[in-house]
Amino acid sequence: MLTGKNLIAGEWRDGNASFEAVDAASGEPLAPEFAEATKQDVADACSAAAEAQNKFGALSQAERAKFLRLAADKIDALGEALTERAMSESGLPQARLTGERGRTVGQLRLFADEVEEGAWQSLRIDHADPERTPPKPDLRLRKIPLGPVAVFGASNFPLAFSVAGGDTASALAAGCCVVVKGHPAHPGTSEMVAGAISEAVSECGLPAGVFSMLSGTGYDLGEALVKDPHIAAVGFTGSRSGGLALIEHAANREVPIPVYAEMSSINPVVLMPARLQEGAKDLAAAYVASLSLGAGQFCTNPGLVFCVDGDAASQFVEATRDALPDVAGQTMLTKGIQSAYSKGIAALGRLTGVELVGVGAEGSSACGQAHVYTVTGEDFRKDKGFQEEFFGPSSIIVRCADLDEVANILASLEGQLTATLHMSEADHTEAAKLVPVLEQIAGRIIANSWPTGVDVTHAMVHGGPFPATSDGRSTSVGTLAIERFLRPVSYQDMPESLLPTPLKNDNPGCLIRVNGKHRV
Amino acid sequence: MLTGKNLIAGEWRDGNASFEAVDAASGEPLAPEFAEATKQDVADACSAAAEAQNKFGALSQAERAKFLRLAADKIDALGEALTERAMSESGLPQARLTGERGRTVGQLRLFADEVEEGAWQSLRIDHADPERTPPKPDLRLRKIPLGPVAVFGASNFPLAFSVAGGDTASALAAGCCVVVKGHPAHPGTSEMVAGAISEAVSECGLPAGVFSMLSGTGYDLGEALVKDPHIAAVGFTGSRSGGLALIEHAANREVPIPVYAEMSSINPVVLMPARLQEGAKDLAAAYVASLSLGAGQFCTNPGLVFCVDGDAASQFVEATRDALPDVAGQTMLTKGIQSAYSKGIAALGRLTGVELVGVGAEGSSACGQAHVYTVTGEDFRKDKGFQEEFFGPSSIIVRCADLDEVANILASLEGQLTATLHMSEADHTEAAKLVPVLEQIAGRIIANSWPTGVDVTHAMVHGGPFPATSDGRSTSVGTLAIERFLRPVSYQDMPESLLPTPLKNDNPGCLIRVNGKHRV
Incomplete structure (x- = not known):
């Protein structure tokens, strides 16, 4: 049923050179062969x-x-x-x-x-x-x-x-x-x-x-x-x-x-102290589920989790370690992504101060194996390598001295698609200080859930400062x-008959601003 | 009263190097000397x-x-x-x-x-x-x-x-x-x-x-x-x-x-046939006034006028020639702009097919002298030099074979701040075909007036495709x-107390879109 051709303005066109589709799990080619589009195809x-x-x-x-x-x-x-x-x-x-x-x-x-x-x-x-x-x-x-x-x-x-x-x-x-x-x-x-x-x-x-x-x-x-x-x-x-x-x-x-x-986005998540105290285990379970969803191949994968070091943080790290082995290896999208993931993990593991928390189940050679690391805020700040995005089910828990350090690190991060706060009511006063910091670095601020999952609606922003987006x-x-x-055009003293329909005097029945006043 | 200093966050700061303000008309320096801002000033x-x-x-x-x-x-x-x-x-x-x-x-x-x-x-x-x-x-x-x-x-x-x-x-x-x-x-x-x-x-x-x-x-x-x-x-x-x-x-x-x-914008103006027939002289008077306003130093100066060649066009050119000598030489903003204008005119005068229609009064050496040229559509199309913007009271009348040639040339122009149509009711049918062309090249389409004059209001667009703007x-x-x-930020499941004021549940009393519906 598939032709392997390119679609140029309604015409299915064959080419000279071709490439193969590949079954992601088996690595075997899938029929048919696909024509490589040429410069002429582009121009046409x-x-x-x-x-x-x-x-x-x-x-x-x-x-x-x-x-x-x-x-x-x-x-x-x-x-x-x-x-x-x-x-x-x-x-x-x-x-x-x-x-x-x-x-x-x-x-x-x-x-x-x-x-x-x-x-x-x-x-x-x-x-x-x-x-x-x-x-x-x-x-x-x-x-x-x-x-x-x-x-x-x-x-x-x-x-x-x-x-x-x-x-x-x-x-x-x-x-x-x-x-x-x-x-x-x-x-x-x-x-x-x-x-x-x-x-x-x-x-x-x-x-x-x-x-x-x-x-x-x-x-x-x-x-x-x-x-x-x-x-x-x-x-x-x-x-x-x-x-x-x-x-x-x-x-x-x-x-x-x-x-x-x-x-590129690594989507920082902050676990506020009271919330962490209340539910380190639940948070860890949800965290592991989120970071491994879709083999971690989401732009909104939670790549960094910040908490203030202490008993609750240790409990969170332990619970994460315990949850990881149940994460099955999942087939990654392409061999290239799988190999970049392996390299990324290896590079991360060599950074100063990093410790491996645990890993998921291994799976086939086409799979990505979940990896979670931990590092202190002090070490994190010393190396930009901790901020490198690579696709896959890995994440870093950053244990900070206090919330000031969390805030300072957040302010120093590159632009992000999302930033998340997990908090209880007891955390609201401190969280209020972090919100302006998060607004500066991210396109979407999330409370009490995980960043994977992007609703298609009117008030969604899937964007953010460079390099999350350009x-x-x-x-x-x-x-x-x-x-x-879109771009704006204005029409000055244009005769009614030459005005575009939506701007004629009988209003089109949608939002319009007339002499400065909006009307619906 | 003037200090000649730079203002850095409330502090008036002096510098080592300095430069002089110049009286535009006399070329004489004006007191005081002004400090050249340094890299440190910028950083601070x-x-x-x-x-x-x-x-x-x-x-x-x-x-x-x-x-x-x-x-x-x-x-x-x-x-x-x-x-x-x-x-x-x-x-x-x-x-x-x-x-x-x-x-x-x-x-x-x-x-x-x-x-x-x-x-x-x-x-x-x-x-x-x-x-x-x-x-x-x-x-x-x-x-x-x-x-x-x-x-x-x-x-x-x-x-x-x-x-x-x-x-x-x-x-x-x-x-x-x-x-x-x-x-x-x-x-x-x-x-x-x-x-x-x-x-x-x-x-x-x-x-x-x-x-x-x-x-x-x-x-x-x-x-x-x-x-x-x-x-x-x-x-x-x-x-x-x-x-x-x-x-x-x-x-x-x-x-x-x-x-x-x-x-950069040269602001094409089209004189539609019936309108030109009716009032070539009035159009010429208004044209000369517009192109020489402020010594032609407006981004919206009418640099190109298109008409279909014939008796009415000749009458327009003649009337322009007659009106020009009454245009006084006006002091230009700077010596640099004045000299770029002189060079621009000289280069324009050398292009193939161009004819000088007439010039304004000469004025002092600090002045710009009005210059109007004419060229056929055919010659205009052969040389991009006719589209070079340079500041000053000059303009080119392009005499085309027919409205199709006008449309073709308009479609080939670079992006513009404005595009203007002078027309009578008898021109509306033909003008309607030009409007989509003008929308593609300009930020503002003007009917029956001249582009100099930019109202500061809600429906103004002072912009347009590259290179009118970037x-x-x-x-x-x-x-x-x-x-x-501005940039958008969205807040997901944020507790009421942490939401920015305008997004709290008691609506701020301005336009807002709730569940897809706009309300004022």
């Missing part, structure tokens, strides 16, 4: 996107919403076949991927609702005042799509952060055509999802250039995509080095473009993500 | 800003608004002394600078109102749903200040785009401390305004680091400022080369930061400018 996909852009960007809200919903339905219709292919390619378990499929289509439908809701247009009208000196013109503002967006699929969420993931959903919702670079770790999954979107494009009567998907294994494919002059913005989730390379390509273009790269002014999850792909 | 100002940031960022909306209003009052209180100093340093006429002072304080007061209005916080609440699988957490979102902002004063608006200009006003409104690099073309004006802001900081009991102002003539001062690790964003209005240099410094930092640079997703004029200096 981007040209088609540019040609389609004006028409797609000018769709009514209802038309764009209809398209997003149809794309969701088409992905739903792929059913278990999609889940199974994704399981083989990623090694992730069925329940996880079934959930991820639901999240992916739910995301598209949420953005369909968001497009219809309309507030994303940031509509503003300031009426003219001919009596003012100088006369005040009539000014009206709305946001329009930036233009075609290049989206890079991530390996760790073969559905929800990939071909039809959050970046694609928010870019399409904003009215931007999309060219996806599919991740070579799951090319079959990518092809199936791309086919579903392409069918929705065609059935809605949209120009085929609205959506293309290119697969390949070389860095030059991504480089060509980011450098294509038709591309107006980039969405990326992946490694820090990969993100930084794309940012550099984007900055060195004749016309530089924004890159929304989600890169642009802390945004989020890649939740409806606020649509803002990334 | 930025450290103080970082220290003040948490307190300033956490002010209530009322407190921040009060500070902005007091700053406006203090600048108002400088009165005619400020206007006079600015006149000497810039060569701009009194009426213009009186107006600009009003614009500057009006801008600060508008942002005070905006801070109180509160919608800029983008408040969102999604309530928990423990029944959902998995349970839905309580999520709340607000926007917080990015951190200390470096603002570069522009030479062409010594008040409204300088020390207390739009970038400073919007950054302070967002809760960001500000370190200004004052433009060396008006150091006395800068010192007076900086003193006024500093008094407001002190009288409001704010930490002195909230505001600093450094003067100097070397590029290394700006470089040091952008590279200082405490700086979180940059606002700049100036030349393309200057803007690009700052962007490069910002991108090469260990932690890259956003740069909002407003750089970040087309924003505006540097109007209340939407506050968005540039």
Whole structure:
């Protein structure tokens, strides 16, 4: 059923060179072979996107919403076949991927609702005042799509952060055509999802250039995509080095473009003293479950846990040690990630002052074995190596002298996607002092749960200061993500007949700001 | 009265090296000498800003608004002394600078109102749903200040785009401390305004680091400022080369930061056929007035006028020729700008196909003499040199074969701050085809007036695609400018007592989105 071809504006195109999909658990190749997208494929996909852009960007809200919903339905219709292919390619378990499929289509439908809701247009009208000196013109503002967006699929969420993931959903919702670079770790999954979107494009009567998907294994494919002059913005989730390379390509273009790269986060968690005193064992059990979830291959994996040293901290460390052997080895997404994890652990184990708390069960050679370490705050501060992110089920417990040391270390951390406080009411006074520190370093502050788990909703921020993302002014999850792909335009003294529909005098029935006053 | 010193967090500090202010009209030095800010001054100002940031960022909306209003009052209180100093340093006429002072304080007061209005916080609440699988957490979102902002004063608006200009006003409104690099073309004006802001900081009991102002003539001062690790964003209005240099410094930092640079725009104007037929003479008179306003030293100067060739076009060119001799030579801002203008004109005059329509009166050697050229669409398309921006009262009339050629040329232009259509009702059908083209290249589309004149209001966009600005997703004029200096943070399951005030359950009385529904 799979063709192994690239999708260029509705056309499935074969190539000369090819690469193999790999079964993550067995390491065996999976049929068929996949064509490596060429520079010509990139140029053609981007040209088609540019040609389609004006028409797609000018769709009514209802038309764009209809398209997003149809794309969701088409992905739903792929059913278990999609889940199974994704399981083989990623090694992730069925329940996880079934959930991820639901999240992916739910995301598209949420953005369909968001497009219809309309507030994303940031509509503003300031009426003219001919009596003012100088006369005040009539000014009206709305946001329009930036233009075609290049989206890079991530390996760790073969559905929800990939071909039809959050970046694609928010870019399409904003009215931007999309060219996806599919991740070579799951090319079959990518092809199936791309086919579903392409069918929705065609059935809605949209120009085929609205959506293309290119697969390949070389860095030059991504480089060509980011450098294509038709591309107006980039969405990326992946490694820090990969993100930084794309940012550099984007900055060195004749016309530089924004890159929304989600890169590196180790997600500090603070166990406040009273809470730790109350429940060191429960916290340890939940901690071990969170750090090993999905073989630790989450951007929000709790990589650092801070506590004030003492009996309760020792109890937490002991309980963690006791819980670890029950963590089964889990297949990692790719051989490359597995080997980077092994190297990362080895490097961590060599840092001064680090002690191994315990390890999980070993599993096959494709698996990641859980590892937890401990270090004092003093030693942690001496070596930036403790802050290196590498994917997998490992974490470090940092035992500090007091909460001041915790606060100082937190303030010195690089930007993070999340920061978490576990606390009892007795901790609130001290926790209140930490909140402003956490606001400075993270995009999301979590109380009394674990950072793995990112709700797709209106008030979610999955973002944060560099290097968590390349642009802390945004989020890649939740409806606020649509803002990334828009820019404002204002219209001065424009005749009613030439105004875009949402700015005409009969208000479109969504949030609008008229002469400074918001009305719904 | 002037000290010639730099303002570092409330302290007026002298230096070793110094530079002279110059009377723009006479070229004579103006007392006193001004200290060149040193690297140490930069480091101290930025450290103080970082220290003040948490307190300033956490002010209530009322407190921040009060500070902005007091700053406006203090600048108002400088009165005619400020206007006079600015006149000497810039060569701009009194009426213009009186107006600009009003614009500057009006801008600060508008942002005070905006801070109180509160919608800029983008408040969102999604309530928990423990029944959902998995349970839905309580999520709340607000926007917080990015951190200390470096603002570069522009030479062409010594008040409204300088020390207390739009970038400073919007950054302070967002809760960001500000370190200004004052433009060396008006150091006395800068010192007076900086003193006024500093008094407001002190009288409001704010930490002195909230505001600093450094003067100097070397590029290394700006470089040091952008590279200082405490700086979180940059606002700049100036030349393309200057803007690009700052962007490069910002991108090469260990932690890259956003740069909002407003750089280069030649502001195309289209005279639609029926309108031109009706009133070629009136259009020519208004055109000549607009292109020579402020000696043409506006970012929104109408540098290109497009029309379809024919009798009406010839009449327009003739009327322009007739109107030009009445344009007096006007003192330009600096000797450097005057000489760049002379060179620009000479280069333009050498391009293939260009013809001189006419010139204005000559004026003194400090003056810019108005120059208007004409060229066919065909020749225009052959040479990118016709798109070079240089400051001054010059403009090019592009005579095209038909409206298709106009549309093709418009679509090929670089990003612009503005694009203008002069049209009669009989032109609306054809104009409707041009609007989508103009939306792609410009931040503001103007009907039936001239681009000089930028209203400070809610629906203004003074921005546009590269190279008009480095970040087309924003505006540097109007209340939407506050968005540039904010980033979202979300709070998950946070106890009520630890939530920031605007997100607590008793709604703050401003726009908020609760479970997806906006309410005012």
